[in-house]
Amino acid sequence: MxxxxxxxxxxxxxxxxxxxxxxxxxxxxxxxxxxxxxxxxxxxxxxxxxxxxxxxxxxxxxxxxxxxxxxxxxxxxxxxxxxxxxxxxxxxxxxxxxxxxxxxxxxxADNFQLHLYAILAEQERTFISQRTKAALQEAKARGIKLGGLRDSTANLNKARADKALIFAKSIENVVMPMVKQKMSLGAISRALNESGIHTAKENLWKPAQVSRVIERLLANPSVRSRKPQVISAKPR
The missing domain is CATH 3.40.50.1390 (Resolvase, N-terminal catalytic domain)
Structure with missing residues (x-):
């Protein structure tokens, strides 16, 4: 046994x-x-x-x-x-x-694969942290206030949208290559979860959350210029 x-x-x-x-x-x-x-x-x-x-x-x-x-x-x-x-x-x-x-x-997974997963996950967590810090500094330099209470609902929604975009851009280098490979939303969410990369709230990914990240990235001018011609948006 x-x-x-x-x-x-x-x-x-x-x-x-x-x-x-x-x-x-x-x-x-x-x-x-x-x-x-x-x-x-x-x-x-x-x-x-x-x-x-x-x-x-x-x-x-x-x-x-x-x-x-x-x-x-x-x-x-x-x-x-x-x-x-x-x-x-x-x-x-x-x-x-x-x-x-x-x-x-x-x-x-064998030991070699597990070791590789561990290396990639640790490296990507470091990259995400570095990109997030850089994006926050850039936002601060532009006068965007990301913390604390807002004077109006519009300002609060704008702050939330800015935070969401900053996080989306921090994982752009992970998500967009999979989009270009025409991977489904379900496959992308599984890949992110298996790599130990979680959502902004430290939850596991679901296809709908991946879709929102992709939409934010493609709506951003710096990412839109690199927009893939075909995107598979159907979760499996």
Whole structure:
């Protein structure tokens, strides 16, 4: 019998947010067990942590790893970034011959692919942060006020639209190449989720949200000049 130890994590900020909550992780893990796990199997224990993924000193993860080692069980997480957001930590786990782990949303991925996913996700998160900061500085230089209360609904809506465009532009280099490849909205949302790139509110992507980002980008002059001739907008 194959034994599993499951580990789920949410940060303090992510608690209660749809998509990154414990319920969504439980769903991903259960789907893996039903469709991808070797039979028969048994989940011997579940561990839950409320702590940032950038902090590797996580007591519940330590307990989960220790139990998996002791029971020769597979450590199962919903997504790679639930284990850690650091490539170095993922690499260390892969090199440890005393522990085996699986990622529910990437059931067929081998160690090389998981390492590549971790590298790309960490790199893109860094790029997004840098592009967002640059866009905020540019907006500030133009006199756009993005924080605090507004004097009117119109101003509030304008501030929200500015924030939405800034975020859209921060992921332009990720989204638009997929649009040019005529990928569907559903395929793009899955690719973003599997890469650990989340929405502006740190939720998982849905086709409708991807569509709004694309619309904002194509309505922006700097992006419109590079507009692809054909866009696949039908979610699968």
């Amino acid at each position: 194959i034994k599993y130890v499951t580990y789920k994590r949410v940060s303090t900020q992510e608690q209660g947010r749809s998509g990154l909550g414990l319920e969504a992780q439980s769903t991903d893990i259960q789907r893996y067990l039903e469709h991808s796990a070797e039979k028969p199997y048994k989940v011997i224990k579940e561990f839950v942590e409320v702590l940032s993924g950038s902090d590797d000193s996580r007591p519940e993860l330590f307990k989960a790893v220790q139990l998996a080692r002791k029971e020769k069980a597979i450590l199962l997480v919903a997504k790679l970034d639930r284990l850690s957001r650091k490539v170095s930590y993922i690499a260390t786990m892969m090199e440890d011959k005393t522990i085996q782990f699986k990622v529910a949303v990437l059931p067929q």
